[in-house]
Structures are given as structure tokens and as C-alpha cells.
Amino acid sequence: MKIVLVNPPTKSAPRNVLDAPLGLSYIAAILINAGFGVTALDLAISDSPWDDLTYILSNIQPDVIGITGVASTHLDALSIASIAKQINENVITILGGVHVSLTKEKTSHILANIDYMVFGEGEITIVELLYAIKNGGNIQKVNGIGYSDEDGNFQKTEERLLISDLDTLPLPSRHLFPMGKYQQTHIMSSRGCSFSCLFCSSRDFWKQKTRFRSVTPFVDEIAHILDKYGPRKIFIADDTFTIDIKRAIEICDTIIERKINFNWSCLTRVDKVSDKLFEKMAKAGCQTISFGCEVATQTELDILKKGITVSQIKNAIVDCKKAGISARTSWIVGFPWLTDESLSALLRLLDETTPDEVVIYTPVPYPGSRLYEYIGRYGVNLNEIPESDFYSGRDFPIPTSNALKPNEVNLSIEKVVIDLLEKGYKLSHQAGPNDKIITTTFTAIHSFAVDDINRGES
């Protein structure tokens, strides 16, 4: 069986942060090990994605096309399946990834061009599914999939359990992607996060637990990447890399002992750090730590169920910089309860701590996040928002209200940007290597017709 794996084009991430899709690299590796022939196509780095897709599919004539997707690439993922069916109506189309896993039956109407949906972690499911298809086995016995039965009704099989030992997974097949075209490579030492912040879809996808790989194979993979693809930045993309501080120190010690020299960055929480950890991370080559700070008042942090305090935010930024590591901080501006005070508190906190990078997001109620359900309390029915608005990848809908008008959100973001520019920050695309940076996401804000809301309600 010939399989083509496709990553859709993206409008929401700049080229310099893009990298070989890790989920598809794992899927490719497990399929190759199981004896299938695999080609991979990353349309996110293609200048003419639709031509490239047509060319590859026409030439390879695969039996199966596997597509990945997040919310912002969902519509393009569907277009890929439709083009694949136009080229060969018998090709088997399989859609996996975060978005379809979190929406399941809500996306069942798309089954016209999608033969199977794979929900959750895909490595075991895809192999069982393809063996069942190839050998005429019973599809219903393959856990973790959705499909349309002979009568056109949506069927969902039993849930796929999470892989218990991540060390059993093969090395991701990054070599199938044009590695020379990416400026960095991402890697994961763990999967999942034990927290459950209101706006995050990690909880539903990774089941609110963290599974760890052993330290040695993880560091071996770093050494392998550097050896095979040359010096490059490595982004440790774990949801919360330092969730277990002792283990993170162990990883740093191993990197130091093995004298592996490289620059890396990671994501973490402000309450999962310590001076000793910062010191070790700096010594092991960590250049940047991204902290999910989100908001600057305790009331809002509590609404978001963030489980951190304002003083932890302050300490983490200051101590990180003191250790010589760049502090990248991400914030969300535009929750329906936004007040002048929340914004002033943010400006004060940024002034006090001067992070090296400030990234401003707007609150997108992704399906699977509790924000999606929470917004319902304000009378917002997200199902009524046209899909094209929700998944365009550029124009994220965010909940606004009679109390918080769309232009107020834009003005609030503008206020933060202007304040920081006046203090010498530079917009990311204009910044030099030593500048402090401000980054905002593309946003078009849609007003949802809701009644006045009670600001600050938890």
C-alpha cells in the first residue's frame, strides 16, 4: 500500500517558526516499521501548495492519503481530501490530528470526502486500521476511529487508550520532510499536561496527564537530530517541559555531561521553575523559555483556572532573565470580562518585569477547551458561527459582547503595542538580535450577539 501523508498550508504561522510536522513524522515512522511505503508532503512550506499536492498525488497515485489538522488548518484539510478524491475516487482518505479529535461527531458531516477519522494519539490506530483495510478485517474492532457506515450513519469505535510507554515509539521520520528548509526542529520529551486552563484544548486531547519519555533516549534523539541535520535551534515542544523540575534538571545534566552544544527553547509554567533549574538550563544551552502568563490580575488568573499567582509571574520572568535566558511571555487580551483595570495591570506588570518578548494572543474558544463551553454561559452558541469564520486560519472569532465591543479589543491590543513600542520594543518582523520583541497574531474580531455580561464573573 502506498501512503501519502499531508500537512495542510497555514496562514497563521510565519515560515521561520515552521518545522517538519512532528505528529506526521511519528505516524510515518510507525507505518514504515509496519512495512508500508510512505511519502510526506508539508504544504505549509510550499509556495504553490495546491499545485504541489495535485502533482504529487497524480504522480504517486497513493492508495491512502493521511491528512493532519488543527482548527486553523481544518478547512484546507478538507480541501486536500476533496482534491485527492477528484484525482482518484478510490483513494482512501484519513483525517487525524487535534481538531478532528476534539470535535468528533460534530465534524461527521465532512465524511463526504473523508473515509476515516482517527481520534487522539494515532500511532497504534493507523497501523491497525490499515491492516484491517488491507486484509479485509473488521473496522469496528479498530479503536479510536470514526467513519460512515453503509447507510451513511456516523459510527465511532471505542476510545483508543493512550500509549503507556512512550519509549516504545520509533524515532520520528523527519527525513521524509525537506529538513534543510526549516530553521528549527521540534522534539517532545513528554506528552500532555496535568493542568486544565480554561482556554486550552490540551486537557481533552491528552487526557490531562503527562507521560514522560526516559531521559537517555530523549537526549539521544537530540544528538541524532544535530548529527543528521546539522547545527540548528531545537524547540522542546512539550506542553510544560519543566512540569517535573527534578527530571528537567536531569535532562540538562545529561546534555552538559555529554557536551552536546546547541541552542534550544521550551514552553513552561511560571510555577514549575526554580533558580537551580534556570541555572542548569542556561548551562545546557537553553536560550529562550516561553511562559504562558496569559493575564495580569489574580482575579482573571483564577477565572482562567491557571493555578498561578501574579508574583510567580514576576519572579519567573525576573529570575529567568537573571540566569541569562531570554524570557518570552504570552498573554491573552480580549476576554469578555476585560476591564480598564485588567489592561492597566498588564501594562504595569510588563513595565516592572520587562520580558524579552511579549506575545499577545486573543482568546479563541477552540472546541475541546472549557472556554468553548464557558462562553455558552453568555448565550453564545458557537455552532452558529459560520465554519469559514472559525477555521479560516487568519480571522479568529473571539467572543465579544455588548459590554466589550470588537473595536475595544483591537484598541486594547493597540494600547499594549503602542506602550511597548514607546518603551523601545520592536515588532517581531523589524527586530534585531538584541531588541526586545512584541508579537501579535492576525485577528479579525467578530461580535457575537450577546446581552450585556457581568464582567469578572467566574
Ligand code: B12
Ligand atoms: C509545535 C506546535 C506549533 C508549531 C508548529 C511546528 C510546525 N510543525 O511547524 C507552531 C509554533 C508553528 C504552532 C503554531 C500554531 N499553533 Co501550535 N502547537 C504546537 C504544539 C506545542 C506541539 C505540536 C506537536 O508537534 N505535537 C506532537 C504530536 C505528536 O502530536 P499531534 O501533532 O497532535 O499528532 C498526533 C495525533 O494528533 C495524531 N495525528 C495527527 N495527525 C494525524 C494524521 C493522521 C493521518 C493520523 C492517522 C493521526 C494523526 O497522531 C499523532 C501522533 O500521536 C501543540 C501542543 C501539543 N502538545 O500538541 C500546539 C497546538 C497544536 N497549536 C495550537 C495552536 C492554536 C496554534 C496556532 C493557531 C497558534 C496561533 N494562534 O497562531 C498556530 C497554528 C499553526 C498552523 N498549523 O496553522 C493548538 C491547537 C488547538 C486546536 N484545537 O486546534 C495546540 C494543540 C496548543 C494548545 N494546547 O492549544 N504550533
Ligand code: SF4
Ligand atoms: S495552557 Fe499550558 S499549563 Fe494550561 S493546560 Fe494548557 S498546556 Fe497545560
